[in-house]
Amino acid sequence: MKKLDEILNANPNRRSEYTLERMMELIEPRDRDELILALGNLVHSGRIQKLIRVVSRRGQGGIGDFDSIEQVPSEMLDSRTGVNVEVTPDDLQFIYVVPAQHDHR
């Protein structure tokens, strides 16, 4: 996937992050699963990281990043608003992080 390579090398000097849907928009793969598989391989090889972000419903910013779905609590403090919130699947985003290239060396 040429477009995926372009994304990986777009910002070599800084960390960049993309939601899965943004990746879908930029790459326009023939098959969603094909892209998810390619991203999974990159995660496995250590080229990128995948995280699951709980997003504040009111503040829209992240309130917690997790490595796996099992780690996501069912309830947590929304630091954007200062109150405890119940976490539902609607509050989760899959984020792919491309580290700055010097972080790789």
Add this chain to the structure above:
Amino acid sequence: MKNQNELILAGEGVPETTIEKAKQILKLMQGGTSLPVVGEFLKAKELHHSAGSWEDLEEKRILPALRNRKVTLEDLNQLLAEAEEFGRCHVFLYHAQKSELERYLDPNQIKKTCDRLKISNVLSDVIVEELPDKPTITQIRQETSHNRTAWVFKIVEKREQTSFVEDVRDGDTFTRKYKIESVRAVNTARLHDSGLLEIRIQSHLNSNRYDSDITQLWTMLRDFLPTAKFAELPLRKAKARLLDDREALKDKFRFSNSTLKDTNGNTIVASTGADTEDLFEGSSVGPSLDQFQKHGGYCDSSNIWLREREGAIDREVHVLLSGRSNEFAINANCSRREYEYVLNELRAINR
């Protein structure tokens, strides 16, 4: 199963099975449309159309018209389709590989597949089932308009949805009580001869996630529309153009909020005070978002309203551009005309 014409020819009057089926269709219409809409349908046929209740409509208007053959079951089926297949849905857009398209649109191929699956009745009739035990293909039909052809696959399912009832406190335990209700959900797939495929999933009340609904629909239609032969059609260009060309498009679209992101993970949310206002009308919000875009920001989601337009739509229609990259949603009831207008306008700015 015999179709309407065969049933009428078989006897002197309209058979009781036809009357019963009409009653079932009218019952389903109550959940998806309003009395004035059915009244309009009767009026268009120059029939008596006033009715104070659904019972009146059935007994005094529809059934007599059916018995006099002024209205047919096909008419009622079409009205039901118009009532329940548009609006209150999340729409996912795909496009077919051109090389395969002819095969998916071929009526003989579709008939063969139906025969093999032993569901040939869905081609000639509508299975009227309010709450089927399992998701069911209730109709497959060909539509032609302006010399363009499309195939519609309709799937009905029973869903459970919850609504909050009360908080119950028992000692040091606190329980939230929800009522579980079974509801009828209508999902459709429409394949156009241009290769465009729309998958419309009836909106959930309690979630914005449609992954499992989409998977289920693809699985049910795999013999007609193999998933691997369709690619998602992202709405990225439409989202970007709505912001970039907002001045040129302001007679057609109004924004009530917009969310922009960048690759640093930052988010900007811009919203109007009242949802009847326009985000870009006389405010500095537009230039602020432009500035964010100049530094790598992009439109992640928007709440837009398609403005009333003479000869097109008679009221504003609210559209959510969020969720999957190929997804938009119309969460209110709308007519087919309104839906088609929204779809065409979004496609026009997505080129």
